[in-house]
Amino acid sequence: MKKINFLAVLLGGLLSAQATFTLVKDIYPGTVGSSPANMVINEGKIYFSANSTVNGSGIGTELWESDGTETGTKLVADIMPGANSSNPNSFYVYNNKIYFTSSAMINGASNFNLFMSYDSVNGVQNVSTTVKSPSGFTKIGNTLYFKATNSAVTPTTSRLFYFDANSQPVIADDNTNVVLVSNIGNQILATAQFISSSNIYNYQLFTYDGTAFTVLKNINPTAMSYPQFYYYSSLLGKTLFNASGPNGTEPYITDGTEAGTVLLKDINTTNATAGSFAQNFVDFKGKVFFTGSDGNITGTELYTTDGTTAGTTLFKDLLPGSASSAPEKLTVFNDKLYFFATAAGNVKQLWESDGTPEGTKALADINVASGLLVYNNNLYFAGRVSIADTIGSELYKVNLPDPSLAVSDVSRSDLKIYPNPSKGTFFSNVKSGSFELYDFSGRMVKAGKINDGKMSANATSGNYILKVKSDDNKIKQSIKVVIE
Numbered sequence: 325m326k327k328i329n330f331l332a333v334l335l336g337g338l339l340s341a342q343a344t345f346t347l348v349k350d351i352y353p354g355t356v357g358s359s360p361a362n363m364v365i366n367e368g369k370i371y372f373s374a375n376s377t378v379n380g381s382g383i384g385t386e387l388w389e390s391d392g393t394e395t396g397t398k399l400v401a402d403i404m405p406g407a408n409s410s411n412p413n414s415f416y417v418y419n420n421k422i423y424f425t426s427s428a429m430i431n432g433a434s435n436f437n438l439f440m441s442y443d444s445v446n447g448v449q450n451v452s453t454t455v456k457s458p459s460g461f462t463k464i465g466n467t468l469y470f471k472a473t474n475s476a477v478t479p480t481t482s483r484l485f486y487f488d489a490n491s492q493p494v495i496a497d498d499n500t501n502v503v504l505v506s507n508i509g510n511q512i513l514a515t516a517q518f519i520s521s522s523n524i525y526n527y528q529l530f531t532y533d534g535t536a537f538t539v540l541k542n543i544n545p546t547a548m549s550y551p552q553f554y555y556y557s558s559l560l561g562k563t564l565f566n567a568s569g570p571n572g573t574e575p576y577i578t579d580g581t582e583a584g585t586v587l588l589k590d591i592n593t594t595n596a597t598a599g600s601f602a603q604n605f606v607d608f609k610g611k612v613f614f615t616g617s618d619g620n621i622t623g624t625e626l627y628t629t630d631g632t633t634a635g636t637t638l639f640k641d642l643l644p645g646s647a648s649s650a651p652e653k654l655t656v657f658n659d660k661l662y663f664f665a666t667a668a669g670n671v672k673q674l675w676e677s678d679g680t681p682e683g684t685k686a687l688a689d690i691n692v693a694s695g696l697l698v699y700n701n702n703l704y705f706a707g708r709v710s711i712a713d714t715i716g717s718e719l720y721k722v723n724l725p726d727p728s729l730a731v732s733d734v735s736r737s738d739l740k741i742y743p744n745p746s747k748g749t750f751f752s753n754v755k756s757g758s759f760e761l762y763d764f765s766g767r768m769v770k771a772g773k774i775n776d777g778k779m780s781a782n783a784t785s786g787n788y789i790l791k792v793k794s795d796d797n798k799i800k801q802s803i804k805v806v807i808e
Contacts, residue, residue, distance in 0.1 A: 343674055343687040345709050345720040348390060349397040352376045357716020360388070360706040363697045364415040366422050367444055370699050371400070372706070372719070373412045378402075384409030387426075387442065390719060392700055397719065401448045403428050403440070412440070416461035418468050419491075425457050439472065439493065455485060455493040460505030462512065469496065469512060469532075471505045484514060484532060500537040503527060506554030508563040508580040513540065515551045527551075529567070529578070529585065541585040543569045543576065551576070555605030557612050560631045564588065564612060566602045573599025575616065577631060588629060589636040592619035602627070606654040608661050609679030613639065615651050623648030626677075626684075640681040643667060651675070653696040657703050662722075664693040674705070674722070687725070692717050738799050739792055745806035748782035750790065757794040761805075783807050 351358035351374050358374040365371070368391070375385045376399065383402050386409065390397035403410035404427050412426040421443045427436045430453065439451040439458050458472040468487045473480050474495065482503060484496040501524055504515035512532035517524050527550045531540040543549035544567070551567040560577075562584075567576045571590040578585035591600035600616035601624070607613075612631070617624040622641045625648065629636040642649035642665050649665040656662075661677040667686065672693055677684035694717060695706035703722040708715070740753040754774055761770035761781045770781050774792070781790065784807070791802040 342725060343676075344723040345688070345690075345705065346723060347715065348392060348704075348719040348721060349394045350715055351388065351397065351718055352716060355714055355716050357708060357718055358388075359385075359694065359717045360719045361694050362413050362415045362424075363695045363704070363706060364417055364422060365697070365699055366417045367420060369396075370697065370704065370719075371415065371422055371442070372695075374719075375409070382407045385411050387412050387448070392702065392704070392721060400442065403448055404434070405429065408434070414457075414459045414461075416470075418461065418463065418487075423451070423458065423461065423470075425459070437473075451491075452493055458485070458493075462505050462507050464507060464510050464512060469505060471502045471514075481519070484512070484516075484537070496532065497535075497537050500530065502530075502537075504552055504554065506563060506565070507556055508578055509556070509561070511580045513551075513554060513563060513565075513578070513580075531580065540578070540580075541582045543567050543585070553603040553605065555612070555614075557605070557607050557631075559607040559610065560612065562631060564602075564605050564614070564629075568599065570597075571599075572597040573601050575600065575602035575614065575629075575636070587633075588631075589633045591616050591627070591636070594619040604652060604654050604663075606656060606661070608654075608656050608677075611635075613654060613661060615654075617648065621646060624650045626651050640684050642675070642684070653693060655696045655698065655703070657698045658701075662696060662703060664690070664696070676724075739801040739803055741790065741792075741803050741805060744803075745808045748780065748807050750779045750781055750805065751777045752779065752792060753777065754792055754794045754799055757792060757799070759793075760791045762789040762791065781805075781807070 358376050360372045360374045363370055363372040370390045372388055373385050374388045384407055386402050387400040389400050410426040412424045415422055415424045421441045423441050425437055426440050428438050437457040439455050441451050442448045454476040455472045456475055458470045460471040462469045470485055472485050473482050482501055484502045485493040486496050488494050500516045501519050502514050502516045506513045514530045515527045516530040517527050526548045528542050529540045529551045530537045549567045551565045553566045556563045562577050562579050564577050574590055575588040577588045592598040598619050602614050602616040605612055605614040611628040613628050615624055616627050623646050625641050626639040628639045651663045651665045654663045663675050665675050667673050672690050673686040674688045676687050690709055691711045692708035697704045705720045705722050708717040741750050755777050757774040759774055759779045760768050762768050769783050788805050789802050790805045793800045
């Protein structure tokens with residue numbers, strides 16, 4: 325594995341803990357990159373689509389798996405043999421199978437947008453040749469619902485389907501054209517329109533009662549509202565989404581009833597129909613975090629809501645001013661929120677938040693970001709670390725900074741170290757305890773006991789982080805030291 329990007333020292337001598345990235349595997353050798361995408365977890369592995377070569381010949385974008393190691397990262401199946409791509413996408417895990425859309429060879433002919441499945445026992449299988457392009461997978465109880473097209477009729481229609489007892493797709497309602505599917509608890513929501521409508525593209529908010537669709541609410545009586553970016557918040561017990569209403573494209577919230585489906589807040593008030601384009605909703609720290617734009621002062625930034633208009637506010641302007649940081653891929657891991665955002669100079673960065681504006685910070689610069697995933701208690705990132713590196717967009721493990729190595733301001737620290745610089749022997753006001761010496765890559769190079777305040781931390785000349793813990797646990801701090 326190759327480690328890229330190292331911890332950096334802030335001006336003034338304080339260490340700014342940053343993330344580093346360990347390449348899992350150079351799937352497509354060279355600067356081209358395999359461009360991993362559509363990452364999901366099944367049977368204890370990461371599955372994703374990636375572009376690669378075999379024996380120097382391109383095989384296109386196919387199905388891959390990884391256990392987080394180089395040797396355990398391998399091609400699952402060349403579904404569309406040769407240089408052509410099967411382009412697997414819209415992955416969803418249900419009953420230990422991955423369901424997805426891809427192209428494949430059927431009876432010697434190329435077929436596109438097929439409904440496929442994969443598991444390690446049965447391999448890649450074709451679920452249906454008539455039901456195609458499944459997406460919006462939504463599990464209600466033990467039943468899996470999804471939107472798909474039905475190529476058995478002309479013109480091709482888009483309907484709500486579900487799996488029967490034999491895992492075969494069945495049309496749930498043949499009178500409604502469906503483009504997006506979601507839920508509010510155990511209730512199906514959809515962006516849909518009756519096929520009998522004079523304007524079949526006037527998509528509104530629908531609900532399905534197990535037998536047929538009905539309009540839940542006509543959010544925009546004069547035009548298409550097209551609800552999208554649905555997110556069911558288990559915290560609020562409601563579903564949030566973005567829709568085009570009388571106030572423009574703004575965030576809405578629903579409890580599954582017409583009366584309880586309301587505009588959350590008109591965030592962009594620059595004109596009567598301007599929109600904030602709210603999306604990327606995620607539960608975190610007792611609120612729902614999301615992205616949106618006020619259209620004037622802050623650009624597209626992080627917002628939070630408690631489900632009320634008054635409680636929907638800007639969380640932090642990450643890129644101050646009217647420019648947009650455009651946060652994306654919001655992912656909760658170890659009680660923190662991680663995401664990508666754009667800084668000044670169009671620099672993409674990995675960010676971390678503890679749920680407070682002051683505890684929200686950039687961890688590392690990157691070049692391309694296409695995915696963020698929690699796997700085996702680690703964070704994985706799909707993208708390219710630097711435009712200057714010799715590796716394109718690949719799969720990386722994110723090495724997050726050890727908070728215990730955050731260096732204290734010497735002038736405010738309870739820990740006193742002298743002399744500093746030294747030849748490797750330090751004294752402190754901690755008379756009894758233990759110490760660890762780290763280099764700036766986060767590697768421990770020395771450890772030992774403190775006796776009568778003395779530490780023998782002999783190492784090669786350089787800058788280090790000295791982490792000290794007193795036996796009474798009253799002092800546990802780290803300070804930058806220099807060994808001559």
